[in-house]
Amino acid sequence: MAKLWRSVAGVNKKMFIGKNIRNRVVSMRSYKKRSLYCPGMPTTYIIETTNACNQECPMCIRKDMTRPIGAMSLAFFKKIIDQIYEYAELVFPFYLGEPLLNPEIVSMISYCTKREIKTSLFTNGTIMSEGLARDLARSGLGHIQFSVDSVDESVYSTVRSPSRLGEVLANVEQFLMGNNNRVHTTLSMIEMKPTQDALGGFIKKWKRYNINIRYKDFSSWGGTDSSINCLAPHAKATKDDLPCDWQWRQMTILHDGRVVPCYFDFNGEHAFGNCNTSTVDAIWNGESLRDFRARQIDNKRRISLCTTCSKACIRPVEQLALCALDAYSALYVRLYVLEKNY
Ligand code: SF4
Numbered sequence: 001m002a003k004l005w006r007s008v009a010g011v012n013k014k015m016f017i018g019k020n021i022r023n024r025v026v027s028m029r030s031y032k033k034r035s036l037y038c039p040g041m042p043t044t045y046i047i048e049t050t051n052a053c054n055q056e057c058p059m060c061i062r063k064d065m066t067r068p069i070g071a072m073s074l075a076f077f078k079k080i081i082d083q084i085y086e087y088a089e090l091v092f093p094f095y096l097g098e099p100l101l102n103p104e105i106v107s108m109i110s111y112c113t114k115r116e117i118k119t120s121l122f123t124n125g126t127i128m129s130e131g132l133a134r135d136l137a138r139s140g141l142g143h144i145q146f147s148v149d150s151v152d153e154s155v156y157s158t159v160r161s162p163s164r165l166g167e168v169l170a171n172v173e174q175f176l177m178g179n180n181n182r183v184h185t186t187l188s189m190i191e192m193k194p195t196q197d198a199l200g201g202f203i204k205k206w207k208r209y210n211i212n213i214r215y216k217d218f219s220s221w222g223g224t225d226s227s228i229n230c231l232a233p234h235a236k237a238t239k240d241d242l243p244c245d246w247q248w249r250q251m252t253i254l255h256d257g258r259v260v261p262c263y264f265d266f267n268g269e270h271a272f273g274n275c276n277t278s279t280v281d282a283i284w285n286g287e288s289l290r291d292f293r294a295r296q297i298d299n300k301r302r303i304s305l306c307t308t309c310s311k312a313c314i315r316p317v318e319q320l321a322l323c324a325l326d327a328y329s330a331l332y333v334r335l336y337v338l339e340k341n342y
Contacts, residue, residue: 012118014089015326023087025323031248034297036290041087042251043327048095050102056161059231061221061266062096072255074104083280085115090327092120100127106135113140118328126163128171137182145186146172150198151205158194176209188214192231222264223308242313243296259283270305
């Protein structure tokens with residue numbers, strides 16, 4: 001709990017600004033009313049700064065990705081941020097790739113900070129260096145998650161090939177020593193068959209650092225790949241049929257500028273528009289996204305992307321919390337309170 005409050009102490013001031021509160025309430029109200037037009041702008045953005053990766057993890061859907069590998073330029077990233085900064089509360093500057101492979105990643109995060117947007121970065125830690133750690137801390141990065149998944153060599157080589165565990169552990173430890181709590185840090189392990197027996201060692205290894213240890217739910221990425229499904233620790237029931245709230249409060253942008261419904265659309269097959277040729281505002285309430293909201297309201301299970309999606313739909317208590325808290329603080333509540341952590 002102390003860690004939670006320490007995190008909230010570094011709050012995003014947008015939590016208290018009237019127009020941002022109004023924006024969150026309006027978005028939530030339009031979701032509850034099932035409006036096709038959403039007058040509130042998204043507060044959370046997933047922006048794919050690159051889809052290149054230096055790992056081949058068996059639980060990752062990236063192996064089924066057929067779109068070209070590329071990286072977003074700093075100029076294009078800034079162009080997007082300049083359109084969203086007023087209402088954006090949280091940017092995840094990564095999606096289906098290792099974000100530190102984008103040479104502009106520190107400048108991108110710094111630009112978000114300059115525009116008063118909080119950031120959360122997930123990395124595999126393989127190329128984290130002392131200099132990069134220092135630059136990230138200076139960039140104003142709010143939160144970083146190292147997706148390490150094991151401290152056991154044999155497990156690690158199965159789930160995080162071809163990286164070397166020893167190098168990654170050294171990088172993470174060097175980061176933690178130099179970080180001194182400036183960037184809130186999470187060490188994560190995905191709950192899946194290969195890692196099931198490795199949690200004890202993982203906790204023991206990281207407990208002495210004053211950080212959050214996250215035991216992350218397994219995602220089957222929509223259940224379309226049997227080589228991923230077979231790693232699930234237990235059968236997961238498909239969740240409810242309510243419309244997906246993300247279409248009223250969150251946006252996912254691929255490195256080539258396409259806006260997709262969510263991170264399950266890894267090949268961009270359901271794109272609503274492109275930030276290269278259109279504005280974020282225009283896409284958010286454009287015909288394509290309004291049509292997608294209508295199909296969500298009608299029956300999301302008829303949308304091929306959503307047929308087997310197990311994302312839990314938002315509960316009334318979360319709706320209230322998301323109106324009261326900015327998206328960055330809501331992330332902390334999820335990481336520290338709602339999920340399994342140690
Ligand atoms: S796949 Fe799931 S998260 Fe994505 S739009 Fe459909 S219901 Fe929402």
